[in-house]
Amino acid sequence: MKEKNDNSLFNFIAPIYGLFYKSQKKNYKITIDNMKHEFNIRDYKSIIDIGCGTGALCSVLNKEGLKVTGIEPALKMLKVGMKKEENKNINFLECNTCSKLPFEDKSFNLAISSYVAHGLHIEKRVQLYKEMNRLTKDYVIIHDYNSKRNIMTDIIEWLEGGDYFNFIKVVETELKEHFKSVRVVNVKKRAAWYICEPY
Numbered sequence: 001m002k003e004k005n006d007n008s009l010f011n012f013i014a015p016i017y018g019l020f021y022k023s024q025k026k027n028y029k030i031t032i033d034n035m036k037h038e039f040n041i042r043d044y045k046s047i048i049d050i051g052c053g054t055g056a057l058c059s060v061l062n063k064e065g066l067k068v069t070g071i072e073p074a075l076k077m078l079k080v081g082m083k084k085e086e087n088k089n090i091n092f093l094e095c096n097t098c099s100k101l102p103f104e105d106k107s108f109n110l111a112i113s114s115y116v117a118h119g120l121h122i123e124k125r126v127q128l129y130k131e132m133n134r135l136t137k138d139y140v141i142i143h144d145y146n147s148k149r150n151i152m153t154d155i156i157e158w159l160e161g162g163d164y165f166n167f168i169k170v171v172e173t174e175l176k177e178h179f180k181s182v183r184v185v186n187v188k189k190r191a192a193w194y195i196c197e198p199y
Contacts, residue, residue: 010053010074017054017077021084024056028114031143031187032060038185039139039195041066044109048135050128051097051116055081058090061112069108071095098127103135111136114143117171119162129178133198140179142194143187144171150190 010017032041041047042064049058052070054077062068069091072078082092095101097116111132117125132140145153147168157164171194175182179196186192 007074010077017080021054021056021080024054025060028057028060031193032064035185035187035193039141039193041110044138046108047110047112048101048103048108050101050111050113050132052081052092052114053077055084055087055090055092057112057114058092059084059087062087062090066110069093069103071097071101073097098124098131101131101135105134106137108135109138110141111139112141112143116144117142118144118157118164118167119160121163122166122174125163125167125174126178129175132196133179136198138198140196140198142171142175142196144192144194145190146184146186146192148190153190 035041041061044066046067047061048069048071049061050071052058052072055070058068058070058081063086070078070081071093073094073096075094078092078094081087081090093102097113098120113128113132117128120128145164145168149168172182172184175194175196180199181197183195184192185195
């Protein structure tokens with residue numbers, strides 16, 4: 001089966017993702033508001049969202065006052081966000097999320113990747129971590145599943161063919177191998193922010 005970062009799958013399902021754009025924005029806004037005492041994202045100036053999909057998180061980050069760059073390999077996903085008037089100040093780029101991105105070292109205060117890492121097999125996750133380390137001055141945030149499983153998520157992730165089942169077992173240990181420090185904050189029942197300090 002194809003990995004979660006395969007362009008053809010996500011180009012195909014882009015119209016479906018587009019239907020959830022507003023609800024995704026609402027959920028991201030709630031998460032950021034709830035996290036302000038643990039990690040106030042508004043204290044930083046710039047952020048890169050790697051694997052930004054339709055740009056829902058980018059839109060929320062932009063409204064919070066950050067200078068936002070969104071990277072996404074599936075152009076049809078990216079176009080959903082690019083067409084929104086509210087996102088005209090966001091720098092959207094079509095790029096492979098697991099390759100070297102066209103930015104200088106330490107170009108951003110923060111890097112975030114939301115529900116991307118679990119869909120990548122280990123070799124590509126390591127590439128993602130290395131690139132996030134390279135690009136980021138202050139913190140890397142991996143927003144993804146924690147170990148509390150749900151049958152519907154299990155089915156969907158099995159169909160997508162990523163590395164979800166392994167990822168949720170090893171994520172903390174794996175991140176500690178690639179970042180200076182890692183702090184885990186559960187942001188929902190089955191999701192966490194893995195807040196990593198880059199080298």
